[in-house]
Amino acid sequence: MRDMMGLMKQAQDMQKKMADMQAQLDTLEFEGSAGGGLVTVVMTAKNVLKSVKIDPSLMVAGEQEILEDLVISACNDARNKAERAVADRMAEVTRGLPIPPGMKLF
Template structure:
């Protein structure tokens, strides 16, 4: 491989890295929302997987059935995290197509 080709390849890699970093920053700024129990519990998170809000409708709070509330919170939280993972994989996957990257890289 000639030096010029290596230089071009390095420039392309740096350009791709900048695009990846921009895409990742945009993902981190996104807001994701999931609900369970027909909207009785809603969980909001950012692209960094930080939970930013939890809304619980008053009528779902039953002291005699705390387990149901816990299940609704878990369901909504797991769903919002899955949404973030799916969006991250879709967005960042465009940069790793054709590359043999180890699983779970992003």
């Protein structure tokens, strides 16, 4: 019975930590860049695009495909940074809990 109470307490603590982490992640923004910083984007942890900045030197007629590729690369860079931050924070929250490998909680 004591073990069950301990598990319930751990679950409640983890639930609170998860809610706190979610609230914190909702406020974080991640910058991604491509082309040596010629294109930068800012995204949230939920992959909401907040801003795009493009260096004027990239505004060349007939070079649209290059610019499009750089925007995609910058977005992917920001998304990867956000995913790493979420994974790191999740590892902090679940440290010490007996969670099976590969189980995703977020």
